[in-house]
Amino acid sequence: MIAVDDSRASTQALRFASRVVPPDAQVRIVCAAEQPGAWNAGGAYTAGDSWMSDALGAACGEYLHAAERTLEQAMSAFNGQAALVEGQVVGLSAEAGAVVPALANAARDWQADLLIVGTRHQGRVKRWVDGSVSGALAVCAPCPLLVVPVEYEEANAHAPLARILLATDGSPASAQVIDAALRLAEPQTALRAVYVVDRSSVAGDPVPGSVLEDAFADLGRKALASAHTQLDVSGRAYETALVATARLRDDIAHAVLRDAQDWQADLVALGTQGRRGVARWLLGSVAQRAIEITHVPLLLIGPGAV
Template sequence: MRTGESDEFEFQSLEERAENAVEEIARLTADHDEEIDVTTTIRKGTPFQSIREYAKQREIDVIVMGTKGRTGLDRVLLDSVTENVLRTARSPVLAVPPNADEPAIDKIPFERLLLPTDGSDGAAIATEWGIELASRLESSLHVLYSIDTSFADESEADEFLEALEHRGEEALDEVRERGEDVGVTVSGATVTGAPAREIPSYATETNIDLIVMGTHGRTGIGQWFLGSVTENVVRQADVPVFCVPVSAQEP
């Protein structure tokens, strides 16, 4: 087989695979609820760019993606695509880990939502979405503020810790007040440790059904917390993570 014929055969194979994939999603959707309207589209190009542009053009409210494939190349590719969508999309992204299909989605009560916060702009828009989701799903909202002193100078550790604890209490109180205004039950907690480790751990310990996080903060510490930390939580979490970019509109 010549090079040109080989390339054409490979492209046709990819097209066939794409068609089978979207048809399977349409079938699964119809099996779940025949009244749901499904539109299927196949686009050529860099996957994360195509997803982002399609969402923008169609004014999509939420993008739903898996965080890991099965094995080998599928796993690496899907991880890369999902993370790039998380970094660049202007719409919220619901990132679903592969083990979230057990139990089935219709068996998950969504009774407990977790909202990590650091008081930044990114956390503020995530708070609005978290409270709205908790209200619609009739869920309780757990708010978590993680105090990370690993980058503090030892001579200033106590003073630094006290300042962060005070900031954390203010952030938790603000979410409690906003939740109470719309009848959402809010409980808050502060923990000491790296956020990327403490958030998944807290979610497991308290049987959280869904984590709601911002994907971008302002600058400096806020940007670090709501950027790389969110990506690490998405990689590690055993439950879906609803990721809200700072550019997202309020729900």
Template sequence: MELQTENLDTVTAFKRILLCVDPTVASARAAAFVPNLANKETHVRIVGVLENARAVIPFGPLAAFHLSAAHAQLLAAVESACAVAKEMFTSSGAVVEIQILDLVTHGGEVVHELTKCAQDWKADLLVMGSRQHQGLLHWIEGPLSEPLMKFAECAIFVIPERCDFVWRGGPQRILFAADGSSASQEALRTVARLANARTDLRAVHVLDLAALLTDFVPHTLLQDALVEQGDTALASASELFEGLTDAGGPRLDTALLRTDEANDDVAHAIVREAARWHADLLVMGTHGRRGVVRCLLGSVANRVVAVARTPLLLVREKDIP
């Protein structure tokens, strides 16, 4: 399905976009979105990721596997995917270049090499497709976007493989998850730069009712406190957005959402609202936690990536000046 939106002149919020490309369907879907974020002021680097053939075909040597021939075949597929992606920018006016990231030559893992590419090139946006596996395959592979969120220092734009639309002229219905944090405020600043007068914006804050179960504090007191916190976060978002946009710009709508009291979480509540409201872009701030804290608390952004069908823009807290 294609969103029926008009072609609009876009002032991009990103000047240096690193687009990760490989021969998968998820990668092709991601590449189709990026020209809508680019104009003549944008520099795009398309990085074709060529994995080690031994990793892609681990049982090859047991079946008279010819490593050099497999490497050449994989290289041809990646080069073709990069060429197709570059053609998409013909009318954008953006400066586009291609880099092949050959993990046989460079060594290392995909995540660390992509992170290094983004840092060395000073990218302000890293774009990739997300393969959302289910069951055992999810635990074996997992989405590449999840470990990248730990290490990349720039914003990350993730397009789920299950996304069934493309933009025309940029995002026109942007759903923003507000929690009152500095990361959330920086994400809203990015939203303001992406929006135009015909963009519909919706800021949501989720009350996690499933987390209110306790024997020590009355349920109603905790819920009242969370409601107050949510109202404050949404009011802060509205105030900040009004200060970022000119008169006649897009209007920000707000909503306080609630999870079910059992078998639910914040991530699924956000994804449900994005589907119900027909959002074509979901924006979240991330705190970039690592180590034990991340293991204990988990990441709402990670869970959203795992279940979303809507393109997701993640803005890092550490990017704030």
């Protein structure tokens, strides 16, 4: 399932979808028809105010027609990329943030194997007011979520994925991330599993930083050993690596995405739940931060996707 609107981010999502969707797949493209925002916040009127009812009905019709036009254009752009391409207009309630449950429910009702959305980065105040559709879907989507940032530029828009980077913390959620990524990988796709040693988290800790860093590195080696076992079975070419954050002004999400850029990854796979406690790896917070800053498509596996 591919969710679209009339933005460039959706255009990028459609382009990237053509790289990962198998030719024999069934694809449903959905577009949300919003309620007229000017009236969502209120302003009571009586049944006798027929002009208001007429105006509201006309505005709803315009929103519906706009969604249908956007959907038709998206379906035309994706035509020929899959065995079956169909469209659906999803109606929204007037409640704020209604697009997230509407898309999650549509994916659940259709039993989608993958939900693909575009995303555009916004300032923190704007994101706090409007909410982040992709960030919220990462938590509640009933299937793996593929987030394509508007800034992503493909070297070859139709080539299969050449490189997938897997962020792991050794948790069961990380194993599910690897499984999901393997389903998108072609036989020739190279894989790289990384564990980030979070050196920035030990700055204010009473335990000497070197001791904690060594402990985190040991946990990382164990996590990568688990990834080794899982990837060996796949028969695909892969490598693993311990990487580290800087000691100041850095975090795991930035470290993962830096490694992805250096390795020229086509896709980064993350979970939205993971190990807690002494390891200080919480994939959910890492995934949310990654959505905010990524220039590389993200495959996110949430608690509802398994």
